[in-house]
Amino acid sequence: MTLNRKISIAPMMAYTDRHYRVLMRLITPRSLLYTEMVTTGSLIRGQADRHLAFSSMEHPLALQLGGADSKELAACARMAEEFQYDEVNLNVGCPSDRVHSGQFGACLMKKPELVAECVAAMSQAVTIPVTVKTRIGVDQQDSYEALHHFVDRVNGAGCRTFILHARKAWLKGLSPRQNRTIPPLRYDVVYQLKHDFPDLEIVINGGINTWEEINVHLQHVDGVMIGRAAYDNPFFLAEGSILTRSQIIRQYLAYMRKQLDQGIPFSRMSRHLMGLFYDQPGAKQWRRYLSNRQNTRLDEFLEVAFTMSSNG
Numbered sequence: 001m002t003l004n005r006k007i008s009i010a011p012m013m014a015y016t017d018r019h020y021r022v023l024m025r026l027i028t029p030r031s032l033l034y035t036e037m038v039t040t041g042s043l044i045r046g047q048a049d050r051h052l053a054f055s056s057m058e059h060p061l062a063l064q065l066g067g068a069d070s071k072e073l074a075a076c077a078r079m080a081e082e083f084q085y086d087e088v089n090l091n092v093g094c095p096s097d098r099v100h101s102g103q104f105g106a107c108l109m110k111k112p113e114l115v116a117e118c119v120a121a122m123s124q125a126v127t128i129p130v131t132v133k134t135r136i137g138v139d140q141q142d143s144y145e146a147l148h149h150f151v152d153r154v155n156g157a158g159c160r161t162f163i164l165h166a167r168k169a170w171l172k173g174l175s176p177r178q179n180r181t182i183p184p185l186r187y188d189v190v191y192q193l194k195h196d197f198p199d200l201e202i203v204i205n206g207g208i209n210t211w212e213e214i215n216v217h218l219q220h221v222d223g224v225m226i227g228r229a230a231y232d233n234p235f236f237l238a239e240g241s242i243l244t245r246s247q248i249i250r251q252y253l254a255y256m257r258k259q260l261d262q263g264i265p266f267s268r269m270s271r272h273l274m275g276l277f278y279d280q281p282g283a284k285q286w287r288r289y290l291s292n293r294q295n296t297r298l299d300e301f302l303e304v305a306f307t308m309s310s311n312g
Contacts, residue, residue: 003087007214007226008032008225009024009034009226009237010205012228012231015231019255019259024234025057032060032086037064039065043075053083065089066104075125077126078125081128089130090131092134095138095169109137109141109150110138119132133162135169136165161201162200163205164190164202164204166185166189167183202221203224203225209233214226245276245305249309257298
C-alpha cells in the first residue's frame, strides 16, 4: 500500500488522541493521521491494547514511537503491524525533558548510527513503512552537513520518508513550547534536502497555517504536515470535503454516543470541537458553551451546533 502523505496531521502529545482523529477523519477524508507519541516502554511493559486501539475509520493512520532500543522498537513495530496501522514512525524530534532524559527524541539526532540501527531493526520486523520525524538540527549540531549525513545514514538503513520540522531543537534553555516557536523556521534547509535527495519522500512541518502556504511548500517537497493549526482551526483542512460543520458534528455525536456507553467522559471528546467554528460569528460563545462541564446533553449540544452553523 502506498500512502498519500501530501497532507498529514502531526502527532501532538495530549491532542491527537483517538477521538480527535475521528473528528479529523470526518473533516479531511484523505489526510494521513498520526497518533500521539507512544514510548516503547508503555507498550512493552504497559497496557498495549489501551495505547494502540483505534477506530477503523481512522485509516490511513500512523503510529509514532518514542524509544532508542532497536530490539524494543522492532517489537513495537510488530505490534503496530498486528494492530493494522498503516505506518510506524520514529520520533527523533521531540525536545521535552522527559524524552531527553530517556535518551530518545531530538537528542537522537546526535547519534545517526544508533538511529540507523533502530530503523534497520524496525524495517526488518515489518512490511509497513518505517518513517522518521526529526528536526533540522539540535543544539550546536545545526550545520546542513550534519543533517545531510544524518539523512543519508538513516536512508541507508531503510528509511525513505523523512518528516522534518523546519526548526532546530534546543535541549537546554527552551521549553517544548518555546521550541515550537523560538528557533527560526528554515524552510530553505528542507527544500535543499529534497534537492539533494530527490528519490526520498520529504515532508515539511512547522508554522504552516493556510492552504496558500501549503501549496507553496508543495512546489518544493512531497508533503506538508500540519500541527497546531489543525487543532486550533480544524475546518480549514476541509477543502474538498462534502460535509458541512453541522454534518460533521452530527456524525461526531453519533460516535460520542457509542463512546459514552463505554464510559468515556463527555469532555474528553467534546474538547476537540473547540476550534470548529474558528473565526466564525459566535465562536467565543461556542467555546464557552463547550467549556461548561454541565452541558453534557447531546440533544442540546446538537441544537447549539446547528444554531452556530446557521449563524456562520
